[in-house]
Amino acid sequence: MTSFREFAETCQAIEKTSSTIETTNKVADLLKKVDVEELPLATHFIMSEVFPAWSGQQLGIGTSLLYVSLSKASGMSIHSIESLIRTTGDIGDTALLILKEKRKNQVTFSSFLEEQSELSITEVYRRFKTASEASGKGSQDVKVKNLQFLFTSSTPREAKYISRLALEELRIGVGEGVVRDAIAKAFLVPAEIVEHSFMVTNDLGIVAAAAKKGGIEALESLGIEINRPIKMMLSQISPDIDADIRDMKEAAIEWKFDGARVQIHKNGDSVSLFSRKLENVTNSLPDIVEIVRKHIKAESAILDGEAVAVDEDGKPRAFQEILKRFRRKYDVKEKVLGIPIQLNLFDIMYLNGKTLIDLPLLERRKALESCVESSVEDSKSICVDKQVITGDLELVEKIYREALKAGHEGVMVKNPTSVYSPGKRGKNWLKKKPLMDTLDLVIVGAEWGFGRRANLIGSYTVACYDPETSRFLQVGKVGTGLTDEQLKELTEILSGLMEGGEAGGVFAIRPKVVLEIAFEEIQKSPNYDSGFSLRFPRFIRIRDDKDPEEADTIQRIGRVYSQQLKRL
Ligand code: ATP
Numbered sequence: 001m002t003s004f005r006e007f008a009e010t011c012q013a014i015e016k017t018s019s020t021i022e023t024t025n026k027v028a029d030l031l032k033k034v035d036v037e038e039l040p041l042a043t044h045f046i047m048s049e050v051f052p053a054w055s056g057q058q059l060g061i062g063t064s065l066l067y068v069s070l071s072k073a074s075g076m077s078i079h080s081i082e083s084l085i086r087t088t089g090d091i092g093d094t095a096l097l098i099l100k101e102k103r104k105n106q107v108t109f110s111s112f113l114e115e116q117s118e119l120s121i122t123e124v125y126r127r128f129k130t131a132s133e134a135s136g137k138g139s140q141d142v143k144v145k146n147l148q149f150l151f152t153s154s155t156p157r158e159a160k161y162i163s164r165l166a167l168e169e170l171r172i173g174v175g176e177g178v179v180r181d182a183i184a185k186a187f188l189v190p191a192e193i194v195e196h197s198f199m200v201t202n203d204l205g206i207v208a209a210a211a212k213k214g215g216i217e218a219l220e221s222l223g224i225e226i227n228r229p230i231k232m233m234l235s236q237i238s239p240d241i242d243a244d245i246r247d248m249k250e251a252a253i254e255w256k257f258d259g260a261r262v263q264i265h266k267n268g269d270s271v272s273l274f275s276r277k278l279e280n281v282t283n284s285l286p287d288i289v290e291i292v293r294k295h296i297k298a299e300s301a302i303l304d305g306e307a308v309a310v311d312e313d314g315k316p317r318a319f320q321e322i323l324k325r326f327r328r329k330y331d332v333k334e335k336v337l338g339i340p341i342q343l344n345l346f347d348i349m350y351l352n353g354k355t356l357i358d359l360p361l362l363e364r365r366k367a368l369e370s371c372v373e374s375s376v377e378d379s380k381s382i383c384v385d386k387q388v389i390t391g392d393l394e395l396v397e398k399i400y401r402e403a404l405k406a407g408h409e410g411v412m413v414k415n416p417t418s419v420y421s422p423g424k425r426g427k428n429w430l431k432k433k434p435l436m437d438t439l440d441l442v443i444v445g446a447e448w449g450f451g452r453r454a455n456l457i458g459s460y461t462v463a464c465y466d467p468e469t470s471r472f473l474q475v476g477k478v479g480t481g482l483t484d485e486q487l488k489e490l491t492e493i494l495s496g497l498m499e500g501g502e503a504g505g506v507f508a509i510r511p512k513v514v515l516e517i518a519f520e521e522i523q524k525s526p527n528y529d530s531g532f533s534l535r536f537p538r539f540i541r542i543r544d545d546k547d548p549e550e551a552d553t554i555q556r557i558g559r560v561y562s563q564q565l566k567r568l
Helices: 004-016 020-033 036-046 065-073 078-086 091-103 105-116 121-133 139-153 156-166 176-187 191-201 204-220 241-248 286-296 319-330 361-371 376-380 393-405 485-497 554-567
Strands: 233-235 251-256 260-267 270-276 300-309 341-351 381-386 387-390 410-414 426-430 439-448 458-468 469-480 499-505 506-509 514-518 519-523 532-535 538-541
Touching: 004 036, 004 121, 020 036, 020 176, 036 121, 036 176, 036 204, 036 361, 065 078, 065 091, 065 139, 065 156, 065 514, 091 156, 105 519, 121 139, 121 156, 139 156, 139 376, 176 191, 191 204, 191 506, 204 519, 233 554, 241 251, 241 410, 241 426, 251 361, 251 393, 260 286, 270 286, 270 554, 341 361, 376 381, 387 499, 393 410, 439 469, 439 554, 458 506, 458 554, 485 538, 532 554, 538 554
Parallel strands: 233 426, 341 381, 469 532
Antiparallel strands: 251 387, 251 410, 260 270, 260 300, 300 341, 410 426, 439 458, 439 506, 439 514, 458 469, 499 506, 514 538, 519 532
């Protein structure tokens, strides 16, 4: 078994460098050292994950639980720990200081413990797992005991990364891209093959272990599996969609529904549903599970579609309503909406033991139609998105108008010969929808309201993402456009994400929640570290279906800013 010390040392070395190449090398060295059985764990750990997102397992360790465990392990009061965090602004640095202090008082053991940590990667995982699975009466105790064990068995440096890992934020900026390149480097396999294996397995831990075990051959034999979600194929806005349709000669035009993306895995009677972020959302959508059981005739299948909330008369309702059902991960009590949900299917990736992603769209389409069984009366609950194959631009425009009139978002324009490319955003799927200036931004700070809203968080500092440095850069504050109910909901969510640090009334918030923000204009501004600010920013909705790293980038903000200048 590999010692957790190796992992902590790698994290520390990465924290000291700002070079991506060096970071990749350090991760590659770690992957080479780790035993193959522990490789999936170490691979997820280094990306700040304890469980792969698709597994549906939630770690669910909050800051207060960590403080209690640290306090029990060190003898320091929770109050002192909290004030230390206010100074350091970071749980990891705090844990390091606390345990160093404790070891100083245990001089006889300290040097021994520093050098002889026995904690293995597997043991850390096992303790986290036991803590996360504890439920019901006495569960708090189990969680604390397991975390306390980790802190008493670790060196101060290990404790630094254990505590950050417990909040699933190592702050070392290692994401999927770095790990993909590190796997290629460590096991001498081409990065494209690693990438492809990742897209079909959606799990770099599995990919790393396969690469170590059997190189290219093992990677190529990795395939799609039921109940392990595949990365979703995505679409892009085209600057000249007519030209793209002409290039394709004929395009497949489908309505673009405004709901929530679902990837459906059916295996006999068992049905699992995954969100756009590939989180397991089966429990939030029991009606979809029923629809799939009733109408999908395949023994096993993986399907792609959009769940839409509909009115009595079948008209789509606001996107917001359906997403409320996904909010469980923030521990907000699920609202029973009682609104009918309709499943619109538009793709199939796997059918009765066979992978279909390498077939052209039109053939996948036939396979999809062959396994959906529904009568006209059933069309309220399930349908296969209507598809028109045409090169006639006027007809495309007509279908687009009809889609908007029927209350949908626009149309999708797809290349009929294209394969299903997991995780890719490219020219094979284009979207045509009315232009609207909104940005998806991440909450990184918050302020309490005043007056009637004194006990609610009333204003949010929002940031864009810089994929080059993996940092979030502030672009402004938003406090308008929210109803009291939305404020309450966000207060509940953000209270669990406060980081301790506070400056000028603004509390630091862990970057987890993405908001869609409308604005009048982007301006240059010295007040925010992005160098930009938004004029009249207004809250539109919470984007539960996006990860913080999928927020709009600093590069996109720069582009929108230059486009604005051209319009003047
Ligand atoms: P947007 O905010 O425009 O939805 P996005 O980044 O969330 O952007 P895109 O990949 O750009 O997602 O747009 C495609 C999304 O449109 C899909 O994720 C899916 O949820 C939705 N959609 C609705 N109808 C279709 C369809 N017929 N084919 C593919 N995607 C569809």
